[in-house]
């Protein structure tokens with residue numbers, strides 16, 4: 001089974017106001033068919049609002065919304081081919097698992113036998129074949145969430161919306177269920193818009209991530225791009241671990257900047273035209289340590305944690321405390337060692353606020 005209905009989602013200048021509150025400032029969005037795009041950002045930034053606008057549960061104050069190329073701006077939820085999986089999976093407790101999955105189909109007047117058959121196919125897709133006769137209370141949290149996913153996909157939506165679908169699950173299950181959701185989405189070629197405020201979860205499941213902040217898009221890109229090419233201090237800090245060292249931009253040229261860091265001049269990647277104070281983004285695994293006799297940023301190891309495959313160091317330096325992850329596990333530096341930190345300027349990046 002593949003979903004031949006998968007549609008694109010496009011927002012053009014969508015604004016959403018609730019009275020005096022602007023929940024979304026002019027938002028442009030483009031989700032390609034068959035892709036999973038995640039809306040990521042801190043609480044209150046407008047993620048759920050965006051999903052509800054796609055679903056037709058809220059109407060845009062300004063702008064246009066297209067699903068599968070069709071202008072749906074003024075269509076209510078009933079007329080949009082969209083299914084939503086909620087944070088609280090909200091299964092009907094008195095119905096069997098099969099009846100829960102079939103529910104949306106029966107509402108759409110699909111004959112009972114056909115609805116039950118489709119429900120069983122849906123349950124098989126999420127790895128719950130044979131669970132149809134149970135009650136939701138007889139399933140684990142992860143299984144219940146998979147039932148909620150099955151219930152959404154049997155409707156063969158053009159777009160599947162998921163709002164923090166894992167937040168009711170414990171950490172271990174979360175990882176397992178997110179992998180399953182991603183596999184089902186890829187296998188069926190579903191277009192999906194996924195909401196989370198957990199950056200690791202976003203990195204793990206997404207083709208593209210849209211990071212939102214204060215009712216607008218802060219940056220959009222593949223997990224790799226956001227990690228390697230953050231466009232602001234906010235993104236650098238939000239996506240993955242980063243050391244942010246204060247530096248001064250002396251001049252810029254093309255996509256590079258000359259900066260001064262700890263009295264040294266360096267040329268590093270930069271997208272922007274501003275000069276003045278900035279932050280140098282140094283990812284923990286892009287830094288390495290050499291003995292203090294070598295050239296580099298002088299420092300002292302204040303913490304060393306051996307984790308089997310890697311060693312994590314905290315190093316006190318003139319540019320601040322640096323967190324460094326090293327794959328060199330033979331002959332580790334110990335606490336108190338004088339070291340020099342080596343940085344690869346090509347892998348560093350300068351950002352402004």
Ligand SMILES: Nc1ncnc2c1ncn2[C@@H]1O[C@H](COP(=O)(O)OP(=O)(O)OP(=O)(O)O)[C@@H](O)[C@H]1O
Nearest residue numbers: 018021022023042043044045046047048049050197
């Ligand atoms: N029905 C409403 N009436 C008034 N304001 C609302 C309404 N719904 C949302 N808002 C406001 O709009 C903004 C965006 O809310 P939204 O629910 O989209 O945030 P979110 O990114 O999903 O946050 P969270 O991570 O906490 O779920 C918030 O400031 C919120 O208070």
Ligand SMILES: [Mg+2]
Nearest residue numbers: 047048049163
């Ligand atoms: Mg929300």
